Amino acid sequence: KAGVTQTPRYLIKTRGQQVTLSCSPISGHRSVSWYQQTPGQGLQFLFEYFSETQRNKGNFPGRFSGRQFSNSRSEMNVSTLELGDSALYLCASSSGTAPGELFFGEGSRLTVL
């Protein structure tokens, strides 16, 4: 069974640009969550999608948005990038039968210059 796949793995952007990150969950998993990991703030929850609906949302500005498609694949978008958005963005999927048991991808490392 393939794991959670995130693309791209690495990317470099400049301030003011926007970025879209993609996540393909484990087959059959309908829940996809996104987390931001930075050395200073640690792991912070961005949002969770379940069956194309946002189920939970963290405390991030509106520049951070996401969506989920009918095949459970998810994307997150960050607009008007700031230096502080440099981070590892982790996607995790869940089957729904074991709440809290998340399967993480390897992440997309975003560097904003």
Next chain:
Amino acid sequence: AQSVAQPEDQVNVAEGNPLTVKCTYSVSGNPYLFWYVQYPNRGLQFLLKYITGDNLVKGSYGFEAEFNKSQTSFHLKKPSALVSDSALYFCAVRDITGGGNKLTFGTGTQLKVEL
């Protein structure tokens, strides 16, 4: 608001010795607690969870965790550490109010196992 705290940034232990990584929690109601591990340049991997039942929970790779309600703690343990256990360990609590998979993570504890 619920939270978890990991008081130690780093724990050093010799291979073969027992290890403990500490976690305390603050929640209203019954806690749903988790441990995850992160190896360098990788995503997180689920180790174990406590929802209800026995206070000693067994998980992957020989790890276990002890839930202590009176001390609001959920410490991760392993009887005999391996060099390959060296990694970053996160304690987490699930937000049950939202009905989903939102986890609040601790700041992480770097475990270093030396020969």
